[in-house]
């Protein structure tokens with residue numbers, strides 16, 4: 001089977017790496033760090049299956065176009081990808097499906113938004129309606145800061161048109177998890193849960209980013225919690241989409257908070273998570289190409305099975321990410337790390353130089369370590385990360401380091 005992966009980041013590198021266990025793989029446009037990368041435009045590529053990684057092309061209708069050409073595609077059409085492209089529509093679907101989620105309001109006018117804020121207490125959450133690469137969310141306990149964000153979002157100053165319509169939510173508390181479900185339009189199967197670290201700095205300080213690290217499995221998520229999330233969120237949402245005539249074939253990424261009142265959905269994404277993919281897929285024991293082909297053809301017939309090994313990923317980002325990113329710094333230490341057993345380097349924002357790679361984006365690479373326990377995987381990952389450097393490199397030191405994770409070990 002020949003599989004074409006669309007995208008150019010660490011997620012697509014991990015997809016390609018795991019698909020290549022059983023399939024011939026090509027990645028477009030990829031990047032100089034991803035083997036199998038090609039400049040050939042996706043519409044000119046012949047393959048048995050197309051797997052679309054990022055949200056932007058999904059929201060813009062790439063899956064629709066490929067399907068019109070008769071291709072088999074893993075990734076929803078634009079109608080389904082709207083779950084990610086419009087947070088206000090996603091909230092409508094959640095409410096219509098009876099899925100537990102934070103109380104919210106949708107606003108384009110400042111005064112009405114200020115009134116809604118006034119009626120919330122403790123924790124205020126402001127989100128752009130449109131896509132903002134994971135950066136368009138502010139969570140604050142400071143009402144003045146929340147009001148200022150509302151003004152900046154609605155005026156277009158903060159996020160351009162993506163922020164001219166906003167969702168305001170009550171703040172929830174509790175640990176967060178990401179559960180990715182593979183859907184074939186009719187039904188869905190869960191992948192192993194992961195936890196993602198969205199804030200830039202240790203102890204969840206600093207701005208929201210696309211994700212600075214992840215680990216899987218998540219010890220506090222038992223099998224029955226996964227089943228519960230499928231029952232109260234994923235399956236009812238698929239039913240609602242079906243009722244609306246939306247044939248959702250792809251990943252339904254469920255971002256949840258495990259609150260004192262039970263799991264609540266914070267967001268849906270229409271694709272694999274980055275960097276969740278870099279910890280979930282390396283643990284997969286069954287055939288990924290077969291799983292995605294089944295989903296793409298509307299006939300899921302295999303259940304993914306995961307190893308008992310743990311995976312921990314740390315993202316290395318360039319200076320001043322997420323505001324902007326300095327590029328062109330030479331990356332030191334890659335060759336030693338490439339030799340390390342149990343370590344994978346997944347490349348995102350890199351360019352090739354005469355003697356190696358230089359930075360070429362915000363998130364530059366993800367290093368994933370695999371080990372028999374989370375603690376061993378974590379130690380291995382950080383041993384590898386400590387050997388990588390460039391001027392201004394940013395990374396978190398506390399991925400998978402919460403001592404609660406190791407209580408029973």
Ligand code: AMP
Nearest residue numbers: 102125137139169170171172255266267
């Ligand atoms: P989202 O892109 O909607 O997942 O939001 C990004 C991050 O903001 C989430 O991973 C949470 O850490 C945080 N967040 C989003 N919504 C809420 C909420 N209602 N309460 C508390 N934190 C939230």
Ligand code: GLY
Nearest residue numbers: 210211273274275
């Ligand atoms: N890691 C968060 C995301 O992929 O949206």
